[in-house]
Amino acid sequence: ACVIPYNPGNYRDFFTAAGRPDLAEDPRVNADAVDSADHEDLAALVEACAPALTTEEWAEVCAKHSIPMAPVLELDRAHEDPYVRDGHLLDTVEHPTEGAVRTIGIPLRFSATPGSIRRLAPVAGQDTEDVLAELDATAR
Known part of the structure; x- marks a missing residue:
């Protein structure tokens, strides 16, 4: 878990618990x-x-003492966490060549201005020629 006490009361409650x-x-x-020197x-x-x-x-x-805390999620199960799921922090989208x-x-x-995913990560090598051209280099 990531527990972040930040004020004297948080620390006292944390250490007591x-x-x-x-x-x-x-x-x-x-x-x-x-004191910041003690952090x-x-x-x-x-x-x-x-x-x-x-x-x-x-x-x-x-939760009882209002100490900031969040569990560290396993990557392969993070999408199941209610906070991640309900907040749409991870989305599944259809890639044109790789599928879902x-x-x-x-x-x-x-x-008034909802965000949207407009581009996905390129597949391996997809941008090689463009990057090389920008660097004024050639593929070997």
Whole structure:
């Protein structure tokens, strides 16, 4: 999972949930704000504490305490995730020579000017001559 505590309360809640109340009392997370000079050290502590809970448990803790979190998705199953699916972050489109292909969707939605996928990735070698011509070179 990717867990990103960013304010003192997030860090305290994170460390408490991870079973490290000693870190929840750390002066770096008990100030009005987290000093930017401490972010690297705190990130290392978060990384060290993260295995204390499963991804599902972190999702629950983070939702309860408003800590930014998202699971790291397996590439071959990412399209099944409700956030990815419902947000159309991945779309399946028909390629003229390759058939149905999955591609990155349009992440922004504008009611008056909806986005669309107008070009797909070229097949291997499709643009070689154009690139070489632009570089004033020839294929070997």
